[in-house]
Amino acid sequence: MSEVKKIATRESYGNALAELGKEHEDVVVLDADLAAATKTGVFKKAFPERHIDCGIAECNMIGVAAGLSTTGKVPFASSFAMFAAGRAFEQVRNSVGYPKLNVKIGATHAGISVGEDGASHQCNEDIALMRTIPGMVVINPADDVEAKAAVKAAYEHQGPVYLRFGRLAVPVINDRPDYKFELGKGVVLREGKDLAIIATGLPVANCLEAAEKLAADGIEAKVINIHTIKPLDEELVAAAAKETGKVVTVEEHSVIGGLGSAVCDVLCAQAPTKVLKIGINDTYGESGPAAELVKKYGLDAESIYEKIKSQIL
Incomplete structure (x- = not known):
């Protein structure tokens, strides 16, 4: 970016x-x-x-x-x-x-x-x-x-x-005149038909960068920013899954119980879809420079891109 x-x-x-x-x-x-x-x-x-x-x-x-x-x-x-x-x-x-x-x-x-x-x-x-x-x-x-x-x-x-x-x-990725915050409503940041990346918090900007890398490979990823995890924008999540057939969730949180789990709860009931959850994998963090930890735990743009390419596409 x-x-x-x-x-x-x-x-x-x-x-x-x-x-x-x-x-x-x-x-x-x-x-x-x-x-x-x-x-x-x-x-x-x-x-x-x-x-x-x-x-x-x-x-x-x-x-x-x-x-x-x-x-x-x-x-x-x-x-x-x-x-x-x-x-x-x-x-x-x-x-x-x-x-x-x-x-x-x-x-x-x-x-x-x-x-x-x-x-x-x-x-x-x-x-x-x-x-x-x-x-x-x-x-x-x-x-x-x-x-x-x-x-x-x-x-x-x-x-x-x-x-x-x-x-x-x-x-700062939302500094635009048409930005609107509404509780319980996700924000589509990028359109795409091949898969949907649903992210929250810190990794959202990295997901946009990862989507650019995928686009260079001919893969168009829809990127959705979920700022409200509860109540979740179930309509948007289900629609994105039906449209693309593949979903990736990304969060600076455990893959257990966070955004990924909330999305899977919706999809298993409304639109069964293959989901890749990217986050902290049932482990504790460690001491170190923040940016290096983000990279080590796979939440930087390059890591997100590589995981998507190898695990869901």
Whole structure:
């Protein structure tokens, strides 16, 4: 792909919260001693009276957010995905999900692209966990434009929302006048008839590059960006499978329980199709530079291209 601007979606999260705070006085942001890393410090600087640092106590933070939501506030509880979805799962399930409270969870540093923080902080299971909570909306934006739109959409949605953001800067691919974000609706980024690549989050830009490589080989791949994993755009997924006959899912998440599993759930019921799932293959990550980890775990454009060529075509 030609050189484009790159921004980490965690940066987008912080900036979007600050903008949201200007428009809505009911927005409250909570953090667990990670405001600098999650970028909620941007909101804190603008609205210190509406920012609550709960300390290294993520479970308590979710409880505080739940309580605030019952008073008419719209809390955004923020931490690393490993802590927001992992450590605080019980509180998210029982204190937010069960009573259907209007709490938004901003989970940053998701996936292996956390890099040097290593396996303990590289959360590749959060989408699977959040998908299982009844009524939970799960959003995984692909770039800066989409991340900002997702934060606004989360505010406007009545009910619990899980927002997934990354640490590594990613290409801005949605910076165009006709871009529209709609909860539960996928976005077709490229048309193609030979196979459908359905991706979410960080690898979406890499999938577009992989599609260009396939096109050079005479293979036209349809590329779909799924920013909302739950509720999934079942109509678009089924239509793409029927149109192309082959589906590839790509995600910076375990191949168990994430986008690939959600897509397979739809296709086995509506349009049985051969599916190749590309993601983290039932293993932990490791410490190392983020870009090198993305390549090692097969989520860079070249690896996606090679896997498609060798495994599904």
